[in-house]
Amino acid sequence: MARSDYKQKTVAVAGTELSYLKAGKGKPVLVLHEELGNPGWLAWMRALSENRQVIVPLHPGFGVSPRVDWIRHVGDLANFYAQVMVERDWVGADVIGFSFGGWIAAEMAAQNPRQFASLTLVAPMGIRPPQGVIRDLFEAPTEAYLAASVKHPADTAEFDSLFGGATTPEQFERFQDATAEAARLAWQPYMNNPALFYRLALVRDLPTLILWGEDDAIVPASAAALYRDAIPDARLVLFADCGHRPEIEQPDRFVKKLKSHLS
Amino acid sequence: MHIATFTERPYGPVPEEEVIRNASFFGVSNRFLDPVKAGALFNRYLDEKLYAEELGFDGVMLNEHHANPFTLGAVMDVEAAILARITQRVKISLMGNPLPVTDPLRLAEELAIIDMISGGRLVTGWVRGAGCEQIANNINPTYNRERFDEAHDFILQAWTKDGPWRYEGKHYEYRHVNPWAKPIQKPFPQTWIPSLVSPETAVFAARNRYSYIALATFLPPTMEMWNLYADTAAEAGYQAGPECFGYLQKVVCADTEEEAYELGKNYIYGGGQPAFARPEWMFPAGYNSKAATKRLAYALSDPETNEAVVSGKQAGGGVDVAQTRRYNHEVLYENLLRNRQIIAGTPDTVLPKIRHILETLRPGIFSIWHIEGGSTTQQQSMRSMKLLAEHVLPQMREWARELDLPGPDEVRPGSRKLPPGGQRDPVCDPGARAA
Numbered sequence: 001m002a003r004s005d006y007k008q009k010t011v012a013v014a015g016t017e018l019s020y021l022k023a024g025k026g027k028p029v030l031v032l033h034e035e036l037g038n039p040g041w042l043a044w045m046r047a048l049s050e051n052r053q054v055i056v057p058l059h060p061g062f063g064v065s066p067r068v069d070w071i072r073h074v075g076d077l078a079n080f081y082a083q084v085m086v087e088r089d090w091v092g093a094d095v096i097g098f099s100f101g102g103w104i105a106a107e108m109a110a111q112n113p114r115q116f117a118s119l120t121l122v123a124p125m126g127i128r129p130p131q132g133v134i135r136d137l138f139e140a141p142t143e144a145y146l147a148a149s150v151k152h153p154a155d156t157a158e159f160d161s162l163f164g165g166a167t168t169p170e171q172f173e174r175f176q177d178a179t180a181e182a183a184r185l186a187w188q189p190y191m192n193n194p195a196l197f198y199r200l201a202l203v204r205d206l207p208t209l210i211l212w213g214e215d216d217a218i219v220p221a222s223a224a225a226l227y228r229d230a231i232p233d234a235r236l237v238l239f240a241d242c243g244h245r246p247e248i249e250q251p252d253r254f255v256k257k258l259k260s261h262l263s
Numbered sequence: 264m265h266i267a268t269f270t271e272r273p274y275g276p277v278p279e280e281e282v283i284r285n286a287s288f289f290g291v292s293n294r295f296l297d298p299v300k301a302g303a304l305f306n307r308y309l310d311e312k313l314y315a316e317e318l319g320f321d322g323v324m325l326n327e328h329h330a331n332p333f334t335l336g337a338v339m340d341v342e343a344a345i346l347a348r349i350t351q352r353v354k355i356s357l358m359g360n361p362l363p364v365t366d367p368l369r370l371a372e373e374l375a376i377i378d379m380i381s382g383g384r385l386v387t388g389w390v391r392g393a394g395c396e397q398i399a400n401n402i403n404p405t406y407n408r409e410r411f412d413e414a415h416d417f418i419l420q421a422w423t424k425d426g427p428w429r430y431e432g433k434h435y436e437y438r439h440v441n442p443w444a445k446p447i448q449k450p451f452p453q454t455w456i457p458s459l460v461s462p463e464t465a466v467f468a469a470r471n472r473y474s475y476i477a478l479a480t481f482l483p484p485t486m487e488m489w490n491l492y493a494d495t496a497a498e499a500g501y502q503a504g505p506e507c508f509g510y511l512q513k514v515v516c517a518d519t520e521e522e523a524y525e526l527g528k529n530y531i532y533g534g535g536q537p538a539f540a541r542p543e544w545m546f547p548a549g550y551n552s553k554a555a556t557k558r559l560a561y562a563l564s565d566p567e568t569n570e571a572v573v574s575g576k577q578a579g580g581g582v583d584v585a586q587t588r589r590y591n592h593e594v595l596y597e598n599l600l601r602n603r604q605i606i607a608g609t610p611d612t613v614l615p616k617i618r619h620i621l622e623t624l625r626p627g628i629f630s631i632w633h634i635e636g637g638s639t640t641q642q643q644s645m646r647s648m649k650l651l652a653e654h655v656l657p658q659m660r661e662w663a664r665e666l667d668l669p670g671p672d673e674v675r676p677g678s679r680k681l682p683p684g685g686q687r688d689p690v691c692d693p694g695a696r697a698a
Contacts, residue, residue, distance in 0.1 A: 139398055141543045180405050180549030187403035 006041050006049070010065075014083040019064045021056040024049030027117075028093040029262070030085070031056040032101030035125075035137060035191075036146070037063055037178040039162050044247045047255045052262070055093075057084065059101075061184070063177030074100075074126070074185050074193065078107035085115055094262050096120040099219065099244065100182060100191070106227070109206060110199040118207040119231075120261060123219050123244050125191040127227060132220030134191045138183055142175045143167060148217045151243035158248040191219075200230035208234040209261040213242030213249065264663035265628045265670030266656055267322035267356060268315040268648065269511060272308045272342075273636035274332035275532075276300055280584045282533030288333035289395045289540035301335060305342070307641050308335075311633075312346055314645055315353065318652035321670070322354035322386070324511075324630050326457075327361060329399035333539055340373045347381035354386050354672075356630075358457040358476060361392030362418075363410035364400040368437055370414070371421035374452065375444035383447035388455045388476070389415055395544040405549030408463075410434050422451045453671060455509060455628070460484045462491055469495035469503065472677030474628060476509035479536075479604060482623055485510070486691045489624070497687040502679040505668040508690070509628030510620060514606045516613055516650035517643070526647070527607030531596050532637030534587070610654035617655065621662055622695035627670040629659065 006023035021041065029052050031045070038056055045054050059077065061067030071077050081104065085091050095116045097105030102124025109119050125134060137145055146163050150156045167175070186192075208231050212224040221238065228236040237257055239246045247254045274296060281291050312323040323346060327339035336342055339357055346355050355377065360370055378385040391411050397404040413432050420430075426441030446452050455474040458464040468475040469492040477485045493503040513530055517523035530536075539545075599605045606616045621629070634647055662668075682688055 138404075138548050139543065176548070183403060183548040184405040187405070188401060 005046055006054075011088070013087050014080055016060060016068050017066060018060065018084060019058045021058070022054070024051070024053045026052045028053045028055055028090055030090060030093045030095045032081075032095065032097035032104045033057075033059065033062075034098045035100035035178060035182045036142065037174050042248060043158060043251050044255050044258070047251075048258065055090070057081070059104075059181070061177070061181035063174045067181065072185065074103055075107050075111075077185065078104050078111055082108055082112060082115060091115050092117050094118045094120070096122065096258070097124060098122045098247070100125050100186070102126065103191070103193075103196075106196060106200065107193070109203045109208075109231075110196065113203045113206040116206060118209070118262060119203070120209045120211070120258060121227060122211045122247060123213060123216050123221075124210075124223075124227065125186075125219055126193060126196050127223050127230070128189070128192045128194070129220040129223035130226065131222035134220070135218045136190070137179055138187070142179065145218075149244040150249050151213065151215050151217075151241060152249070156245075156249050158251070159245065162248075197226060197230045200227075201232070203231045204233065206231075206233060207261065209257065210234055210236045211239065211246055211254065211257060212236070213239045213244055213246050215242060216244045218244040264505075264626075264660060264668050265321045265354070265509075265672060266659060267324045267354070267628065267630040268312070268320045269324035269326070269358070269630045269632050270308065270311070270635040271326065271328075271334045271632075272304070272336045273532075274301060274304065274335050275636050275639065277332035277533070279533050279588065279637070282332070282538060283584045283587045284582050286534075286582065287538055287541040287544065288533060289331045289399075289544050291332055293330075296332070304335060308635075309342065309345060309349070311641070311644060311648070312353075313349060315648060315652075316350050318648060319656060320353060320652065322356050322630075323350070324356045324358055326358050328393070329364075329396050331395070331399075331540075340370075340377060343377050343385070344373075344380065347377045347384070350381075350384075352384075354384050354453075355381060356386035356455060357388050358455065358478075359388030359390035361390050361396050362414040363407045364392050364396050364402045365414075367414035367417045367435060368421060368440065368442065371418045372442045372444045374418075375422065375442065375446045378446040378448060378452050379444065383452075385446070385448070385452045386455055387452045388457055390457060393540065393545060394547045394550045395540040397550060398544055398547055403549075404547045406434060407550055408552070419451060422446055455671075457511075458488070460488050462488070465489075465492045466495050468492060469507075470499060472496075472499075472501070474507050474509055474671050474676050476511060476628065476630070477624075479511045479513060479632060481602070481604075482620070483693075485624060486693055489690050493687055493690040496677070497681060497685070499677075500681065501677050502681045502687055503690050504674060504676075504679050505625050505627035505690075506671045506674040507676045508624065508626045509630060510624050510626040511630045511632055512606065512617070512620060513604065513632040513634075514613060514617070514651065514655075515634040516608065516610055516647045516655065518609065518646075518650070520608055520612065523607040523609060526634055526639065526643055527600070527605055528592060528596055529634055529637035529639045530605050531591050531599065534591055535595070535599075537595070610650055613651075614655060614658055617659060618662060619695060621659070621666060621668065622692055624691050625666065625668055627663075627668050627674075 006021045008021050010019045048054050058064040095105050102121040103126030106126050150159050210227050212221050214221050228234045242249045285291050325339045328334035329337045343355050391407050413434050428440050430437040455476050456468040457476040457478050460480050465488040475492050496503040515527045606613050
C-alpha cells in the first residue's frame with residue numbers, strides 16, 4: 001500500500017494529544033478501531049476515501065496517543081470522543097466502529113445520538129451475547145485470537161498481509177499496549193456494559209446499519225439481534241460464511257453496503 | 264541466622280503427561296484432583312512443618328498460588344492459622360500474600376488473627392502475585408501495581424490506627440474500618456518481601472526496612488538486587504546488613520549420593536519451576552509497565568530473524584511427552600545441578616555448596632526448599648530434613664557466627680548506622696571462592 005494514501009496527524013484536543021490517520025476530502029467519516037489497535041490502512045478505507053474524508057483516531061493508551069488517566073470505562077472513552085468531535089468540528093460526521101470500536105460508537109450514540117449523521121456497527125462488542133461468549137482477549141496468545149477472527153485466514157488476502165508470518169517486535173509491542181488498555185477499560189464486565197442495551201432506546205432518528213459475520217468467533221452473532229432490537233432505526237445485514245472481519249473477508253460486499261448506507 | 268524450611272506443597276499425583284502436554288502446571292484441569300489425596304497431602308505437609316520445629320529449624324515458610332497443582336496452598340492463611348495453633352516456637356513466614364488479588368481488610372484481619380493465635384510468631388510478606396494469579400482471581404492486571412501499593416498502605420493503617428474510620432481510595436473503599444483483630448507484634452508483624460530479581464521490589468523493601476528474600480534466583484542477579492537494596496538503604500540513611508537479606512535454595516539430602524541424585528529429580532517433575540505457567544498467563548495484558556514490556560519485546564526477539572520467541576505454540580497436541588520428559592531428565596536436571604539451582608547430595612557434599620552461598624550473598628535468612636512432589640514419599644522427605652537438621656544446620660549456624668550473619672531477630676533491619684562519612688559497606692562478596 002502506498003503510504004501517501006493517508007497522513008498521520010497529532011493534535012492537542014480534550015486536554016491531551018490525540019493522533020489520527022486521515023485521507024480524502026468531503027464529508028467526514030469517523031472510524032473507531034478495534035481492540036488490538038488500528039490494523040493498518042485497509043482497502044475499504046482507500047475505497048471510501050475516494051469521495052469522503054476518512055478519519056481514524058488512534059485511541060488513547062493504545063500505543064500511539066498517550067493514555068488518559070480519567071478514562072477508566074468505555075463510557076468515559078465515548079465521552080472523551082464526544083469532546084473531540086466538538087473541538088475538531090466533526091459533529092455531524094458519519095461514524096463506523098469495529099468490534100471494541102463499535103462498542104465505543106454505540107456508547108456515544110446512547111449518550112448523544114445527534115452528534116452523528118449515521119451509525120455503522122461492525123460486529124460490535126458492548127452487549128453480552130445471549131448465546132456463546134465474547135472470546136477472551138486476555139488469557140490466550142494474541143496470535144490465537146487473531147487466527148480466530150477470520151473464518152478462512154489462508155484465503156483472506158488482506159488478513160495474510162496484515163497478520164501473516166511471525167509477530168514482529170513492533171506488532172508485539174502494539175498488541176501489548178492495546179490489550180493492556182483494553183484490559184484497563186473492559187476487564188470486567190468483560191467487553192460489555194449491562195446497561196447499554198437499555199440506554200440505546202434513546203437512539204432515535206439515527207440511520208443505523210449493523211454488519212455481522214454469521215460465523216463470528218470473536219463476538220457471537222447472537223448479539224446482533226439484540227443490537228437491532230435495542231436501536232429503533234437499525235437495519236441488520238448478516239454476512240454468510242464470514243467471521244469477525246467482514247471488511248477484509250468480503251470487502252466488495254462490505255464497501256457496497258457501507259456506501260449505500262452513507263449516501 | 265534464621266534457618267527456615269519451605270516447600271511448594273504440590274499435588275504430587277498430578278499426571279506428569281498432562282502437565283507436559285499443557286506446557287504448564289497452571290491450566291491443567293482440576294478433574295485430576297482427588298480431594299481425599301489432597302487432604303492427606305495437606306496433613307502430611309502440616310506434619311512436616313511440625314517435624315521441622317522438632318528438628319530445630321527456626322521457621323516454617325509458606326507460599327500461595329491459585330488454580331495450580333504446583334502448589335496446593337491456594338489460601339495460605341488457612342494453613343498458617345493451623346500452624347499458629349499446632350507449633351510452639353517457629354516463626355511462620357508467609358511468602359507472600361498477593362495483595363492485589365485479596366481483599367485488604369479481610370487480609371488485615373486474617374493475619375492479625377494468625378499473629379494473635381501464634382503469640383506474635385507471624386512473618387508477613389507482600390507480593391504482586393504472578394500473572395496467572397490475576398487471571399485465576401479475575402483481578403484487572405493493569406491495576407496490579409496500584410492495587411499493591413494501595414492495599415499495603417491500607418493494611419498498615421488498619422493495624423495501627425484505632426477505629427472506626429472511613430477509607431476512600433482509588434481501588435478500595437470501606438465505610439467502617441474497625442477490625443477486632445490486631446497483631447501482637449508492634450507496630451506490625453516482622454515483614455519480609457519475596458522477589459524474583461525485580462528492581463522495583465528491592466527498592467520497595469529497602470525503603471520500608473523490610474527484609475528482601477530472593478527466591479532461588481541466580482547469584483549474580485541476586486547480588487545486583489542486594490546492591491540496589493543497600494544503595495536505597497544508604498539513601499534512606501541506614502546500612503543494610505545480613506538481617507536485610509534472605510535466600511531460598513533447593514537442597515535435598517539422602518544417605519548416598521545416588522539416592523539424593525534420584526530423589527532430586529522430583530524437583531523437575533512435569534518440568535518443575537520453569538513449567539509453572541505459560542508466558543501468556545505469566546504476563547497478561549498490562550501486568551508489566553510499558554518500559555518492562557518494551558524490554559520484553561526486544562529481549563525475546565531473535566536478533567537475526569526478528570522473530571518473537573514469545574508464543575503459546577509449544578502447548579497442545581504437538582508436544583512429544585516422552586521426548587520432553589527425557590529432555591527434562593537429561594538436560595534440564597543436569598543444568599540445574601551444575602548451576603546450583605538444585606543442591607542434591609549427602610551432607611558432606613551439600614555443605615561446601617551452601618558455604619559458597621553464605622560467603623557470596625551473606626544472607627541472615629536461609630530457607631531450604633525441601634523436596635516434595637512427583638513420587639517423593641513422606642519418608643524420603645523427612646529423612647532429607649533429618650539429615651539436614653543433624654549434619655548441615657549446626658555447621659551453618661557455626662559459619663553464620665564466623666561470617667557474622669545475624670538474622671532479623673538478632674539485628675532489626677534498618678537499625679544499622681551508616682559508617683562515618685556516609686559511604687555504605689559492601690553487603691555481598693562476589694569474590695567468594697567457589698567450592
